[in-house]
Amino acid sequence: MINIKKILVSSAIAVSAFAFGQGTFASTNYPQSYDSQNSNISKESAEKLLSAKELVDIKLNSMMNDPVLRNANWGFVVYDPKTKKIISSYNENASLIPASTTKLLTTETAMNLLGENFRWITQLEYSGEIEDGVLKGNLYIVGSGDPSLGTNKAGASSYSQIISEFISAAREKGIKKINGDIIIQTGVFKLNKSQSLPENIVWLENGNYYLPVGTTHEINPQNEKLIAKKSNPFSENKNYYYISPYIGQMVYADKFDGGYLTTKLPDAPAYLANSLRAAMLKSGLSVAGKVVTKSTDPNPEKREVITSYQSPTLAEIIMYTNQHSDNALAEATLRMVGFQKLGDQTLEAGRMVVNNHLKSVGFETDGLNYFDGSGLSRANVVTPISQVKFLANLMNEKYYKTFQETLPIGGQTGTLKRMFNTTGNGQIFAKTGTLNKVKTLAGYMKTNSGKTLVFSLLINNYGGSVDQVKSKMEQILEPTLNL
Template identity: 35%
Template sequence: MKFMRNTLAKIIFVLLLSVFFISGKVETALQNEINELSSDSVLVHGAWGLCVMTADSGKLIAYHNMQQSLIPASTLKILTTGAAIGLLGPAFKYETTIEYDGIYDSINGIIKGNVYLHGAGDPTLNSFRYATGDTISLFESLPFRLAWKGIKKIEGNIIGDASCFADNPIPDGWTWSDIGQYYGAGTCGLSYSDNSVSIYFNSNNEDSCNITHTKPVLEGVTYKSDVTANAQRDEALVYGAPFGNIYYVHGYIPKGKKEFEVKASHPDPAYQCAKDFYDLCGKMISIVGKPTTVRRMEVLNEKVNKNRKILSIIYSSPLSDIIVKTNINSDNTYTEQLLRTLGNVKGSGGTTEAGILVVKKYWKSLGVNLDGLYMTDGSGLSRSNGITPLVQTTILQKISKQKWFPAFLKSLPVAGKSGTMSSLCVGSLAENNMQAKTGYINRARGFAGYVKTKSGKLVCFSLLANNYDCSATVMKKKLERILVAIANLN
């Protein structure tokens, strides 16, 4: 019996050991960090997983719960942006077209019909991420383009056409507390100004913070606020639905601010685009009609003419640059625009669901087993998403073999230097050496990316933690220790 107990104990020990690492392949520092986090009381009610493999051969180096599906938060963006650049190519550019129906009287410079802003899903149109100071924006130059063509009068409406995407802009699984915020701005086929709006408060009176104005000015939209000024930072939340006309603002902002900005999602970006274009054109071109959108016309059963001619085309920056803006800044709106673009260009239509099917099909085509992957959006904002560290690391390994890998790698924040990794791993071997996509939503943190180890070997990794009993900052520090240990591998 004693022999059997000893044998059983040895078997259990070996099995437990295999959960944490591959025997003989993990060095003491990383092994110790894995063991320490595995026994940490803050994860008694939670879960975490790790997978580390070589980029050249895909050989596993270390793992813990690597086949457990965990909430990835924004590390999910790797799947969407990787599939986008893989399927569309680094040089892909969006084309937003300025079109007209009816007749163009070129002699008198009159368009006897409507002018359309026909979107293709470009997330960068008038985006603050492409702001150039006082230089006139690409969008603001459009009226000049029309004037240069000799157009003096438009005898019709200015119509925003966002029909390349489905009207429902919000993916399933996004919460009511997210969709009113700037980071929860939904998609739009005619995305404009990051699909966001700024609400300005005067907080000089601590008991009553008044909304002074919004930028842009929103027609027919009312903001109701019970915001008070007793916070050190922006703790205000905006609640409202897409295409709605009443938004509620609740929470706290710092006191003593004459003009404090709270950013929120825009209820109708396509209309805002049409209205701003209408206002800009009106300064140099006579317009008989009004600004509107295809969606609004369809609601009113008004005829939408699809027989149009192109006046001008706005080209976006190349996709390789767009994914840098997306991943470095962890931009949810950019990512969801890319996902629906994949559905529209490579799938059955401009919906979230079609985009997800395209993304999954692409990774399967590269030989990735997607067991344990659950996608309800492309950005990771939904808590319904799930992925295993093994799946995520395998995808990173496949990416490292693609000819566009350098362009993708450029999009990942650098430890101690840029984006959401700028404050991490400072003073360690990982600083300026590790590049990873970070992820954070309530009770979910993660890191996924690449690092050159002490020996110069490039490795891929995925590190995810959910439902921990500590603050997000404390958990980040605990995971940071594992990141540093990975970088120190020989």
């Protein structure tokens, strides 16, 4: 916690000079150029007399009365992972909405449990016999819950690319006609209808809903409406926004008659199978049957693999998730750690796995509520001190370097490309978070002396605009680079 009294006592002269340089005293009759020059000299003199830590604490103290932050609920910590001590902090134990910095917990858990080189496999298989180019049996698409399937994200292939490869492989196998069905084997999925509206949705400006996980229950695709491409697509009406499994784009519906949310994942293999059947028919490879989904198969047919599609590595998917703050990938990843660990591909299983993992690595769970994988829900809360200790402990893991490289870099990549364009450029490696009146940042910094420090800055209910609070965040972090 800041001890500003000690700083003021030990550095009274310096602070006086600093205050003069900031115009605290009455203006003189000197020319403006002289005032400006004198101000710079005074400020430089103050900074030379004060330590880097004292300058950080003075900056924090000044921010408490800043119009953007004085009525906000916010917390900040700079932590030294080597000494395991707090360098400077404010409200470090406050439970605050972390927004998309929640993805740090989701993606690190996945990398820890699955490994950075983990890949999802989607297989094309067949049952029966192939005689004179005719498959007397069924085609099977066997999915494993690939969250990137068909998205083009993180280097993933598009549906059309996967379909082209599947058709080519089927032809190479000698298949020219299919007498049976195309069966989607979705045994990894369970019907995921657990949260009733509006428990797991986020309020946006103007009273709109945003559904963070894929599709919705019982919304007719004919009633979906594409979001217009304009600066603020959200109208004054109450609408429900989600990713359509039918066209793969953000849409909205005027009303929501269903009572549940469901994930997008089960629709991915269905879309692939239906598209595969259509492409086969178009290319002259006839399919007598239809697309059938089997979540359970008590009497499985003997099958042989025709070909398989591999997802990008988990590290590549996490890189895309954190760089772009991709909510759909984060939610899919949460559900997949639940399946991989507990065999249950539901939100509850994913949350249990993440919480158990956090406890196993010594995460301080006081003040934590991990509600979803993306940070879209305002039910998520975390303390700044628990975030920094978690990130500091992560530095001891063998995959730390890979994980750190997934984070946006100040002034250079991802969601930090437009922040820290001057001071801090290339020195801040952190996950951003944004909700209405919530702005957050947590990660690592390379100081000017070459040290690696960990920090968390969580701001809730700030005043002013997003640009204004981002500017204040930069001002708070600027002096920490000299620590």
